Amino acid sequence: MGGKNLPIIALDFPDIETAWDFLSRFDGEKLYVKVGMELYYREGPELLHFLKEKGHWIFLDLKLHDIPNTVHRAMKVLAGLSVDMVNVHAAGGTEMMKAALSGLEEGTKAGQTRPALIAVTQLTSTSEEQMQREQLINRTIDESVLHYALLARESGLDGVVCSAFEAASIAKKAGSGFLRVTPGIRMTGSKSDDQKRVVTPTKAREMGSSMIVIGRPVTQADNPVLSYKKVLTEWER
């Protein structure tokens, strides 16, 4: 199975020791992992090189959101970190997203593959009610997510982070090759934590997500390998 078809495991750990302790349980299996702010801010680029050496695929989830020039320059740097996917917040706008893409292209060395660039639409921890009240968006959350997805598409990005609830409409309007990367994945009966727009791996597949991201249900499980295998089986079926 190629990396693109694997569930992405969110390595939300405080340091490399804890992350390594978790990964060592998988006995050399190649995984698609997500490195977020907590682990990256602690361990930096060295950790990414270490994960690559072990053969893992990497989504570097730093969710850049700043003025276009700053994001452009930061993306030039991230392009050199041998990661497979990076992201920005679509709320930064089309000028920022285009700047992110050109930075990534400029930073990608000849002969190397440019990391995929995706945009966060509405976080899966955001409910429609919260979005309307706090962001003053007088629309449904589906409309807001689709709007951001189309801005990301127009900016030349490779896809978006969205919940499974919006995945089908995005595929219909932006094309099936435009990635719908879905966090907020939970197994039947398990707690949602801070996530609001949650589905099972089976539902995510049926509803049109192209990739899924799962953290705590795997990383905090008594048997993380078994939990991962259950997610993988549901996702593959």
Ligand SMILES: O=c1ccn([C@@H]2O[C@H](COP(=O)(O)O)[C@@H](O)[C@H]2O)c(=O)[nH]1
């Ligand atoms: O909209 C978003 C964007 C990113 N995430 C990240 O995915 C994982 C989910 O972890 P769980 O433990 O499975 O909830 C986490 O690293 C988030 O930063 C997201 O959840 N939603």
